[in-house]
Amino acid sequence: MFDAHAHVNFRDFKEDYDETIKRAQQKGVSMINIGSQFSTSERAVDLGEKYDNCFSAVGLHPFHVVEREVEEEVDEHETIKIKSRAEKFDYEKYKKLALSSNNVVAIGECGLDYHYTTEDKLPEEKKLQQEVLNQQIDLANELDLPMIIHCRDGQDDLVSILRNNPLKKLGEAHFFSGNLDQAKELIEMGYYIGFTGTITFKNRVETVLEILKKMSLDRIISETDCPYVAPVPMRGQRNEPAYVEYVVKKIAEVRGISFEEAEKITEENARRLFNVK
Ligand SMILES: [Zn+2]
Numbered sequence: 001m002f003d004a005h006a007h008v009n010f011r012d013f014k015e016d017y018d019e020t021i022k023r024a025q026q027k028g029v030s031m032i033n034i035g036s037q038f039s040t041s042e043r044a045v046d047l048g049e050k051y052d053n054c055f056s057a058v059g060l061h062p063f064h065v066v067e068r069e070v071e072e073e074v075d076e077h078e079t080i081k082i083k084s085r086a087e088k089f090d091y092e093k094y095k096k097l098a099l100s101s102n103n104v105v106a107i108g109e110c111g112l113d114y115h116y117t118t119e120d121k122l123p124e125e126k127k128l129q130q131e132v133l134n135q136q137i138d139l140a141n142e143l144d145l146p147m148i149i150h151c152r153d154g155q156d157d158l159v160s161i162l163r164n165n166p167l168k169k170l171g172e173a174h175f176f177s178g179n180l181d182q183a184k185e186l187i188e189m190g191y192y193i194g195f196t197g198t199i200t201f202k203n204r205v206e207t208v209l210e211i212l213k214k215m216s217l218d219r220i221i222s223e224t225d226c227p228y229v230a231p232v233p234m235r236g237q238r239n240e241p242a243y244v245e246y247v248v249k250k251i252a253e254v255r256g257i258s259f260e261e262a263e264k265i266t267e268e269n270a271r272r273l274f275n276v277k
Contacts, residue, residue: 001263002270003031003244005109005148005174005194005223008054009043012227012238017047024241025053030267031241032274034109034148036061037087041097048103055276057106057148058098059136060089062113062129070116075203077236080228089132091139098143105274107140108148109174112161115152126154130161137165146273147171149191155182162189172221172273176208183211187219192273194221197231197239200250212254221273222247222266 003024008017008031024031030053035041041058048056067086073079098104110133117125140147146169151158155178173186174194183193195212198205212220224231224247226239231246252262270276 001027001029001244001248002222002267003029003224003226003241004172004221004270004274005196005225006031006033006241007036007040007226007228008241009033009035009040009047009056010227013240020240020242021047021051021054025051027242027245029053029241029244030270030276031055031244032057032105032148032270035059036109037064037084038090038093038097041094045097045101045104049101055103055105055274056101057108058094058104059108059110059148060087060094060132061109061150062111062132063116065089065128065132066121066125068116074229075201078229089135091135094136095139095143098139098145104145105276106146106148106171107136107143108171109150110136110147111150112154112158113150113152114154126157129154130157133161134165137161137167140171141168145169146275149173150175152177155179159185159189162186170273174221174223175225176211179207180211180214183215187215192219192221192269194223195247195251196223196225197229197234197243197247199254200232200246201235202232209254212251217255217265218269220251220266221270222251 032055033044035044035058044056048054064084069083071081170190172192230239252259
């Protein structure tokens with residue numbers, strides 16, 4: 001199995017990253033640890049150096065381009081707290097990091113996230129986020145790497161940016177939260193769509209399930225986004241790459257195929273997109 005979006009590089013796993021990665025290894029799970037700013041990108045690359053089943057992505061998440069602190073209730077089981085100190089995107093520094101190891105398989109996560117921005121700051125922040133995204137598209141193209149895209153509340157802007165400044169190696173819309181038309185548009189452009197544990201939640205995601213049901217099987221990516229959004233039956237716990245099993249199970253159920261088939265397809269898709277042998 002393949003967890004194409006993990007954050008074992010985050011502080012949440014500081015004490016037991018080794019056991020966590022080994023639990024994944026025992027289940028045959030490979031993972032990409034994803035950076036969200038420079039420090040976590042460096043950490044992702046370090047883990048990739050240390051473990052055979054770990055790859056990495058380096059990038060600056062739109063959340064981290066300004067200073068902020070948020071607390072968001074996902075449901076009664078989970079409240080996510082994130083803090084940002086505001087990082088300025090340093091092209092050369094990220095380029096050097098990406099070139100430092102061949103376990104770096106993508107640029108990301110980057111993209112657009114207007115969800116936490118107040119109305120008065122929105123025009124200015126949209127501009128900044130779009131600028132940083134364009135710089136990272138340039139970096140991905142210079143290094144010939146695909147991109148892991150995070151997008152929340154900015155899907156239309158995202159599609160127009162990707163049309164004006166196309167990615168050579170394309171990439172994946174991770175944790176997709178747009179509507180069916182926006183998903184179709186991305187899939188037509190050649191992008192992959194990533195599904196997390198939210199597809200197992202009872203009270204959510206009619207649209208996401210509809211996309212999963214209708215889209216081409218060869219573009220589906222399985223991911224956890226751990227430590228967040230642990231799938232049922234692990235709801236309420238810290239998520240980890242080994243739990244990607246429950247995401248794959250749900251994909252199999254929604255598509256009416258066997259678990260083994262879903263496992264094979266999602267793993268092949270990730271290995272093809274990220275050029276991982
Ligand atoms: Zn993430």
